Amino acid sequence: MALPALPALAISLDSDFSQAQLMVGVFLTGFAFSQLLAGPISDRYGRRLTLIVGLSAYLIFSILCAIAPNLESLLVFRFLQGVFACAAPVSARAMVADIYDGPGIQRAMSIVTAGMGFAPILAPSIGALVLEFTDWRGIFWTLATSGAFMLTLVTLFLSETKQVSEIPSSLNVKSLAKRYQTIGTNHQFLRYALPSLFAGGALFTFLSSATFTLQNDLGASTREFGFMFAGVMLGFVSGATLSGKFSPRLGLEKSILIGIIASTAGGWFMALAWLANLNHWGGVIFPMACVMFGMGILRPNSIAGAIAPFRQMAGAASALIGFLQMSAGATAGLFLLLLPFQPSDLMPPLIALYPTLSLISFLAMRMR
Numbered sequence: 001m002a003l004p005a006l007p008a009l010a011i012s013l014d015s016d017f018s019q020a021q022l023m024v025g026v027f028l029t030g031f032a033f034s035q036l037l038a039g040p041i042s043d044r045y046g047r048r049l050t051l052i053v054g055l056s057a058y059l060i061f062s063i064l065c066a067i068a069p070n071l072e073s074l075l076v077f078r079f080l081q082g083v084f085a086c087a088a089p090v091s092a093r094a095m096v097a098d099i100y101d102g103p104g105i106q107r108a109m110s111i112v113t114a115g116m117g118f119a120p121i122l123a124p125s126i127g128a129l130v131l132e133f134t135d136w137r138g139i140f141w142t143l144a145t146s147g148a149f150m151l152t153l154v155t156l157f158l159s160e161t162k163q164v165s166e167i168p169s170s171l172n173v174k175s176l177a178k179r180y181q182t183i184g185t186n187h188q189f190l191r192y193a194l195p196s197l198f199a200g201g202a203l204f205t206f207l208s209s210a211t212f213t214l215q216n217d218l219g220a221s222t223r224e225f226g227f228m229f230a231g232v233m234l235g236f237v238s239g240a241t242l243s244g245k246f247s248p249r250l251g252l253e254k255s256i257l258i259g260i261i262a263s264t265a266g267g268w269f270m271a272l273a274w275l276a277n278l279n280h281w282g283g284v285i286f287p288m289a290c291v292m293f294g295m296g297i298l299r300p301n302s303i304a305g306a307i308a309p310f311r312q313m314a315g316a317a318s319a320l321i322g323f324l325q326m327s328a329g330a331t332a333g334l335f336l337l338l339l340p341f342q343p344s345d346l347m348p349p350l351i352a353l354y355p356t357l358s359l360i361s362f363l364a365m366r367m368r
Helices: 003-012 022-045 047-066 071-085 087-099 103-131 136-157 173-184 187-217 222-250 252-275 282-307 311-338 343-367
Strands: none
Touching: 003 071, 003 103, 003 136, 022 047, 022 071, 022 087, 022 173, 022 311, 047 071, 047 087, 047 136, 071 087, 087 103, 087 282, 087 311, 103 136, 103 222, 103 282, 173 187, 173 311, 187 222, 187 252, 187 282, 187 311, 187 343, 222 252, 222 282, 252 282, 252 343, 282 311, 282 343, 311 343
């Protein structure tokens, strides 16, 4: 939601735009790494308490962001906002594993994934709308208001979903490391997690290069870019929605394979359009929407399969797959930026490559 406000924020706080762009990076860094602690905490103390504490802190740091006097303090508060924001998706995925099993977990995880997919569609538009009536600080007051609303709902209506364990989970470093080693070396976890990690590289490659490719190279306006991005993410939401309806009947294996094939096809359509010198936004957006449609099917089923063996530590399993997805995606985006080529020349072949690696990893793990 803060993305449309970055130029105004930089001017208001007398900073360079490049420094203001750190707002995104510090939030994602805090979000990614704190998952590894939020998951085990939810296993130890329950999903409800983790959500209440996480949302309370998120509310506090949103308010502090809104009243920050300079960019330095804003970046600190933004990092801490990301640290506590992760409590929501980590707990949500773990709650699905608490309540459902078998085909039910596929349906429920697809619904959760579709809901999460709406955030990147709506957030920039809501942020731009807020800026029509207020300044960049209004963005964070809006985030604080949404945090307060969610905190109220959780406090009043959410019941605990985690069954009480006879032996509470330890939170010391040695115990956490052993738990994550157990999860990360489990064959079923790797079998279902790896395809999602590879496919996620296509999304982060697109995020890292889409603005340059579509606006600088193809001449799309800021508003047109917003509509194009929304179209891509609607592909993801559509895939997740269909997954919720059909995946329980098809099963994990077929659903994941269908998702991977759809993403791979979209990636290669983009690569072929690039090889054919099709200098039109349609040669990027329609194939990328197909990639994201496949990811909408793949991701909820891969998460459901990966965390299924770990009902007693679903929070840790949810945290690990969330951390790995973000780390793999960030690595793919950094890889794109470090190569000595224009993003528009690298984006199509890389977006074809990552789903292909996803397909290879899935088929290889099935043969083991």
